[in-house]
Amino acid sequence: MIFSVIGNGKTGGVIQEVVKKNGETLVLPTNDLFTEEPLAFDEKIEGMIDFSHPNNISKILEYVKKNNTAVVIGTTGLSDEHFKMIEEMAHYSPVIYSANYSLGVILMNKLVAEANRVLLDWDVEVIEKHHNQKVDAPSGTANLFLNTILNDRKAELVYGREGSSKRVKEEIGVHSLRGGTLSGEHEVCFMGIDEVLSVKHEAFSNKIFAEGAVHAATWLVGKPNGLYTMEDVLFK
Numbered sequence: 001m002i003f004s005v006i007g008n009g010k011t012g013g014v015i016q017e018v019v020k021k022n023g024e025t026l027v028l029p030t031n032d033l034f035t036e037e038p039l040a041f042d043e044k045i046e047g048m049i050d051f052s053h054p055n056n057i058s059k060i061l062e063y064v065k066k067n068n069t070a071v072v073i074g075t076t077g078l079s080d081e082h083f084k085m086i087e088e089m090a091h092y093s094p095v096i097y098s099a100n101y102s103l104g105v106i107l108m109n110k111l112v113a114e115a116n117r118v119l120l121d122w123d124v125e126v127i128e129k130h131h132n133q134k135v136d137a138p139s140g141t142a143n144l145f146l147n148t149i150l151n152d153r154k155a156e157l158v159y160g161r162e163g164s165s166k167r168v169k170e171e172i173g174v175h176s177l178r179g180g181t182l183s184g185e186h187e188v189c190f191m192g193i194d195e196v197l198s199v200k201h202e203a204f205s206n207k208i209f210a211e212g213a214v215h216a217a218t219w220l221v222g223k224p225n226g227l228y229t230m231e232d233v234l235f236k
């Protein structure tokens with residue numbers, strides 16, 4: 001298969017290595033991603049994998065409209081407008097968006113959904129920790145867990161906490177720590193009377209995201225147009 005990776009950073013670089021290691025062809029964009037120029041490739045791309053910056057989503061949409069390329073997107077920090085663009089992309093090609101491509105996190109999301117349904121009376125808070133180069137907070141994965149929790153309970157999100165008032169029942173605290181080279185840690189704490197249930201995932205390198213994304217791209221090429229999830233890739 002012929003893949004292109006958008007993003008040459010910490011994760012994009014590892015994805016490029018995994019594509020090559022798997023014996024697939026890797027083609028990179030010929031233009032500078034920072035320019036307003038549309039994406040350009042010398043060969044027909046079958047799968048595009050994006051781990052870069054939200055600014056590139058509109059360029060990927062324009063490319064997909066013309067070329068119907070399968071797209072795997074891992075970039076986080078996206079706005080509602082970006083998510084609308086991703087939905088539009090799915091009219092032209094098969095698309096996967098996931099804030100996290102590790103098996104452990106996708107399974108954790110199912111465990112969080114189940115714990116939340118059973119423990120609706122308990123307080124819940126989310127803690128995420130990442131390296132000091134990360135630009136978006138809270139992480140995309142924290143937002144994934146929050147959306148899962150908010151599917152079954154009504155709550156206000158409180159980002160960090162300070163001041164002199166008690167926690168109210170209908171709130172979820174969200175806490176983002178940044179430092180060092182941490183690849184990513186997520187913990188969802190359900191706190192009841194005299195007991196706590198914590199569901200936690202720790203990533204020790206970016207390889208897990210890279211391998212998950214390349215696996216997703218290989219799965220996606222040839223699928224009918226539409227928006228897919230990592231749950232579709234791993235569990236269906």
Ligand SMILES: NC(=O)C1=CN([C@@H]2O[C@H](COP(=O)(O)OP(=O)(O)OC[C@H]3O[C@@H](n4cnc5c(N)ncnc54)[C@H](OP(=O)(O)O)[C@@H]3O)[C@@H](O)[C@H]2O)C=CC1
Nearest residue numbers: 007008009010011051052053055074075076099100101209
């Ligand atoms: N879904 C998942 O499983 C995962 C998602 N991510 C997400 O992937 C993204 C990239 O992460 P990571 O590799 O750690 O980040 P890096 O900072 O290492 O790399 C970012 C890449 O995006 C490019 N870039 C930066 N700013 C812009 C801009 N304004 N316009 C266009 N391109 C830009 C950089 O170009 P240059 O090299 O020239 O600076 C670089 O290629 C983040 O959103 C991160 O949260 C990360 C890991 C896992």
Ligand SMILES: O=C(O)C1=N[C@H](C(=O)O)C[C@H](O)C1
Nearest residue numbers: 076099100134139140141184
């Ligand atoms: O920027 C990162 O590094 C990561 N970003 C993703 C997120 O925002 O959830 C996934 C992973 O935690 C690493």
